[in-house]
Amino acid sequence: MAFEIEERRIDVADLQLGMFVCRLDRPWEETPFALQGVALTRLEDIDILQRLCREVWIDARRLVPQDAPLALTRSDASRFRFNSSTHYADLAAVEDEAPRARAALENASQIIDGLFEDVTSGRELSVEHVEQAVRPLVATVLRSADAFFLVEGLRRSDSYSYSHAVSCSALAAAFGRHMGFDEETIFSLAAGGLLMDVGKTRLPEQLLQYPGSLAPSEVDIIRSHVDHGLALLDEAGIANLDVLDIVRTHHERHDGSGYPDGLAGHAIPISGRMLGIIDSYDAMSSARPYRAPISRTQALQQIYAARNRLHQAEVVEQFQVCLGVYPTGSLVELSTGEVAIVMAQNQVRRLRPRVAILSTPNKQPLEDFRPVDLMQLGDKDEVDIVRSLAVGDYGIDASRFFL
Known part of the structure; x- marks a missing residue:
């Protein structure tokens, strides 16, 4: 089933808190908003749009309830709050935070090992275990992203699936921190990063580890992990729409060449655009059965070269600023x-x-x-x-x- 935005043109005088503006009557570059798409959670944002525009387009499917805490099991229409309003300063030196970062990493690794084992064995995905893995990880990244990525860069799990899940979760938290999102939004990003490939636990291990080229039918099986992942989240009662967006759209691409729905541009939720970059970056810089890893800087360079083709240029540029030319742990x-x-x-x-x-x-x-x-x-x-x-x-x- 295709998931698309439902655009509705309205006069700026009719803007209300809780709406999600997805298109303007002028270029986004002429506004103070960091990226295209803004959730109206502040009266100041409405004032800005009313001064700059005459009409805008809202996504009628996206509502942003005010003062509604995000949680994995929320089933209402809470949406990704893309307002860069929080500034995070490092609260601890790298050397001081490193032991706590190591503990958070070991905790997340142990939990994700057990969680993936449970799902592989046919047991239900545990919401409680996801929370237990993600909360300490987000906390240490908010105190010092450098400390976590130094430790994470040194300790790799034997299983690519497990280490990839933890790495993407931490990268998502760091990216959200860089963008100034509130802590609960960062938690949603990190939880989505942890779970976005959980559907691969329903696929044959020999296919995931196959070192050569796959036949078209085998590629289709690999791609089915998206639907398997959504089904697992549904069975577990995980209804956080940001997490669902990430699982559903992290393989979609800016030019429409991705899967499963061939979404393009801003039809891809911002959370999916961010995690698509993170997924590619960590995959390229990790050892895989079919190829050796490249350096983190080389991975960033390849992602930058694909801007506005595979990934939105503005999101790529923010990701590069977040990690630095030579990412911590390189x-x-x-x-x-x-x-x-x-x-x-x-x-x-x-x-x-x-x-x-x-x-x-x-x-x-x-x-x-x-x-x-x-x-x-x-x-x-x-x-x-x-x-x-x-x-x-x-x-x-x-x-x-x-x-």
């Missing part, structure tokens, strides 16, 4: 020849993050890491990042320094 090679791992971003100079040096200039592992803030080095001692590395390059095991 291995990099310095102009000195040393191998380092990115520990934290410098918001002022994205090309010069804080790093931990892990090797000598001839790539021999150090006994202990050496932290360096590249932005603080003077001109005489300036060190640059010359290229990004994939996990395992030069045989440097960064996890032994931090885990």
